[in-house]
Amino acid sequence: MQRRLLQILIVSASTVLFGGCAATLQTQDHASSGEITSETRIAVPPASAHTVVLRMTGSKVATGSSDWPRVQTEWREAMAGASNPAGLSFIDETAGSEIRSGAGTIVDVYVDDYHFVSQGARIAFGIMTGNAFMQAKVTFRDVQSGQVFGERSYNTKSSAWQGIFAPTTDRQTRAIVADVVKQINPH
Numbered sequence: 001m002q003r004r005l006l007q008i009l010i011v012s013a014s015t016v017l018f019g020g021c022a023a024t025l026q027t028q029d030h031a032s033s034g035e036i037t038s039e040t041r042i043a044v045p046p047a048s049a050h051t052v053v054l055r056m057t058g059s060k061v062a063t064g065s066s067d068w069p070r071v072q073t074e075w076r077e078a079m080a081g082a083s084n085p086a087g088l089s090f091i092d093e094t095a096g097s098e099i100r101s102g103a104g105t106i107v108d109v110y111v112d113d114y115h116f117v118s119q120g121a122r123i124a125f126g127i128m129t130g131n132a133f134m135q136a137k138v139t140f141r142d143v144q145s146g147q148v149f150g151e152r153s154y155n156t157k158s159s160a161w162q163g164i165f166a167p168t169t170d171r172q173t174r175a176i177v178a179d180v181v182k183q184i185n186p187h
Contacts, residue, residue, distance in 0.1 A: 042140050042150035042183040044105055049185045051089040051104030053143060054079050058111035071114060071134075071173075078177040079107070086185045104143040105184050111136045133157040134172050138180055152183070 056072055057063070065071075076092050083090035089104075114134040134156045140149040156172035 041186065042152065044140060044149050044184050045142075047103045048105045048142055048149075049088070051091065051102065051143065052079065052083055052181070052184055053091045053093055053104055053106045054109065055106060056094045056109045056111070059113065061113055062111040065114075067114075071111065074173040075109060075177065078174045079180075082174070082177050082181040086181050086187075088181065088185055102143070105149065106139075106141040106143055106146075107180055107184075108139040108141060109136055110139070132172060134176070136176065138176075140183065150183075152179075154179070 054075065056075060058068070062068060062071070072094055076095060079092070080090050091104075112135040114136075134154070137151060137153045139151045141147065142149065154176045156175060
């Protein structure tokens with residue numbers, strides 16, 4: 001009986017320790033006129049919902065950081081991981097892949113600012129790693145014409161006070177990418 005109770009406690013503690021919390025994600029849409037609108041789905045035509053092309057840029061603060069390559073890798077991996085189950089082909093222009101002819105949606109990601117926190121740092125240093133956050137704007141464009149389907153601002157944040165349970169940059173990126181893919185292919 002005590003052995004079973006111990007096993008249950010170990011499994012429960014492991015789940016809590018390694019499960020973590022979901023990332024807090026705030027979004028705002030921007031109409032073509034530039035005004036901020038209530039959150040609606042970006043209207044991506046079905047013909048453009050087969051291929052997603054990632055382009056990443058950012059502010060001088062973001063791209064000048066030593067963690068910028070890691071942020072790009074997180075986006076690349078998250079986009080590749082979310083595209084396939086959604087039935088999308090994925091092309092990463094930031095890694096030098098080129099767009100082939102055909103229809104698709106370019107996802108122009110502009111990272112304004114972020115604080116990169118890895119899972120290892122969060123576990124090792126807890127509260128001392130600080131708050132992970134990312135402020136980015138994503139513009140959805142047609143591959144062939146360049147027409148803008150819509151823009152959405154994303155802000156993620158976590159509190160270091162959550163300790164090792166606070167969402168790290170990889171979880172925040174996956175939360176943003178999940179919404180991006182949902183905008184392109186809502187099925």
